[in-house]
Amino acid sequence: MQATSFPAKPPLRSPDVSHTGASDLIGLLAGGPEVHLQGFPERKAIRAPWNNPGLPMIAVQAFDREAPELRRQAKAWRRFVYGSFLCSFLVLGLACGYLWGLGSMRMDLGPLAPWKMVEVLPGGVKILMGGSHVVIPVGGRLPNGDMVVTVYPSRSVAVLDGSTVMVRQSGQPTEQESKK
Amino acid sequence: MNTPISLASAGVLSLDIKQHGICFVLPPGATLEVAMLDLPGGALIQGRFTGSVLCRSGSLIIEQGAEFCGHAEAHNVYVAGRVRPTDNGQASTLKGVRLVAISEHADGSASIFSQAFAIHTQRFNAHLTTLRSDQ
Numbered sequence: 001m002q003a004t005s006f007p008a009k010p011p012l013r014s015p016d017v018s019h020t021g022a023s024d025l026i027g028l029l030a031g032g033p034e035v036h037l038q039g040f041p042e043r044k045a046i047r048a049p050w051n052n053p054g055l056p057m058i059a060v061q062a063f064d065r066e067a068p069e070l071r072r073q074a075k076a077w078r079r080f081v082y083g084s085f086l087c088s089f090l091v092l093g094l095a096c097g098y099l100w101g102l103g104s105m106r107m108d109l110g111p112l113a114p115w116k117m118v119e120v121l122p123g124g125v126k127i128l129m130g131g132s133h134v135v136i137p138v139g140g141r142l143p144n145g146d147m148v149v150t151v152y153p154s155r156s157v158a159v160l161d162g163s164t165v166m167v168r169q170s171g172q173p174t175e176q177e178s179k180k
Numbered sequence: 181m182n183t184p185i186s187l188a189s190a191g192v193l194s195l196d197i198k199q200h201g202i203c204f205v206l207p208p209g210a211t212l213e214v215a216m217l218d219l220p221g222g223a224l225i226q227g228r229f230t231g232s233v234l235c236r237s238g239s240l241i242i243e244q245g246a247e248f249c250g251h252a253e254a255h256n257v258y259v260a261g262r263v264r265p266t267d268n269g270q271a272s273t274l275k276g277v278r279l280v281a282i283s284e285h286a287d288g289s290a291s292i293f294s295q296a297f298a299i300h301t302q303r304f305n306a307h308l309t310t311l312r313s314d315q
Contacts, residue, residue, distance in 0.1 A: 022203070029205040030197050030224050035241055037260040039283030040193040040300055 115143050120156045120167050124148060193283070195258065197224065201238020208245065222254060225261070240276070244285050248272065257281070263288035263304075277311065 027033045115129035124137040125148055141147050146160040156167045203221035206212050210227035217223075217231060222238025228247045233240065235254035242248045246261035249272055257276035260283035265271050272290045274280055281298040289305035297308055 026202050026205055026224075027197055029207060030202065030226075033197060035195045035197060035200075035202075035224060035243065037193040037195065037241070037258055037283055038191060038244060039260055039285035040191060040281070040298075041284075 117142075117158065117165060117167050120151050120153050120158050122153045123151070125151060125158045125167075193258070193281070195239065195241060197222075200241065200256070201235075202241070203238070206246075240274075242286075244283070251275075253277075255279075257292075257294070259283060259286045259304075261286060263290045265289060271307065275311075282306065 115127050117125050118128045118133065119126040121135065124135050124140070125142075126133050126135050127142065128134075129143060136142055136148055138148050138150060142160070146162055149159045149161055151158045158165045158167065201221035202224050204217070204219050204223040206223070206225045206227045206229055208226045212227065212229050212231070214229075214231040214233075217233040219233065219235050220237065222235050223233055223240050225240070225242045225246045225248055228249075230249045232251040233253075235252075237255060239256040239258060240252050240254035242257075242259045242261040242263065244260040248259075248261065248263045249266055251273045253275040255277050256279045257274045258281045259274070263272050263274065263286070265288075272288075273293065274290050275293040277295065279296045279298065280292050280294040282301060282304050284301040286301055287303040289307075291307045291309070293309045293311055295311045295313060297306075297310075299306060
């Protein structure tokens with residue numbers, strides 16, 4: 001019986017890693033000495049603290065230090081805005097009130113055409129206003145708002161609701177006396 | 181430990197695996213379900229990880245295309261992959277003591293605890309809790 005002889009196996013040849021450090025092996029596994037992660041912004045656009053070594057702690061501490069100041073500034077700004085709104089509404093209200101009052105005053109102070117009482121007639125008075133004669137009957141009102149209460153043509157006297165007027169023939173009121 | 185970070189080019193964040201203390205790599209296509217993975221350094225997740233991982237130093241990096249589900253704690257956490265809730269519906273938690281950075285390619289949801297946040301996407305539903313420096 002002939003013994004079966006197998007060809008001698010070549011010695012196993014594995015890479016010589018005797019001088020390779022663990023980190024090099026890790027690098028081999030990882031595909032290189034560096035890991036490249038995509039999807040991060042350009043350096044100039046990064047505001048987060050991780051783009052510089054050692055910055056995270058500093059940034060966090062700075063944030064802790066600055067946060068109360070930022071809160072104070074935000075609070076002051078809110079107060080300023082609310083105060084501005086309040087002042088604006090106040091000024092607007094005052095302005096509206098002033099204009100309303102001014103309008104009322106304009107009604108009271110409306111321009112009056114120059115006029116004068118020229119004659120006392122039976123049943124009324126005659127006034128000269130704007131170059132024309134106008135008869136105001138008893139019970140009517142003169143341009144200044146006074147009402148003609150009664151007249152005494154014989155004495156050229158007109159009694160108004162606030163005063164008594166005597167008219168001379170020349171057309172000028174000669175006497176006024178207040179009853180009130 | 182200050183962790184150097186550099187942006188190799190616009191939109192790419194390059195992390196040195198030595199300086200981030202990476203001592204564990206879950207390669208692409210690999211799936212690991214573990215109750216608790218306690219590491220002396222950081223971890224790089226490129227595959228699917230389910231469970232809890234504690235990186236006692238360094239950073240946890242979840243690369244784009246990777247999937248993480250569970251709870252993680254590290255000094256820094258960088259996420260460009262997907263973070264999904266646990267099977268019982270609870271949100272995954274990511275605690276990066278100093279920093280949690282979320283890439284615009286990341287998605288999913290998580291409760292995040294950190295002193296500083298850098299979140300660059302609106303697709304990631306994050307519930308943030310700020311840690312004080314002594315926590």
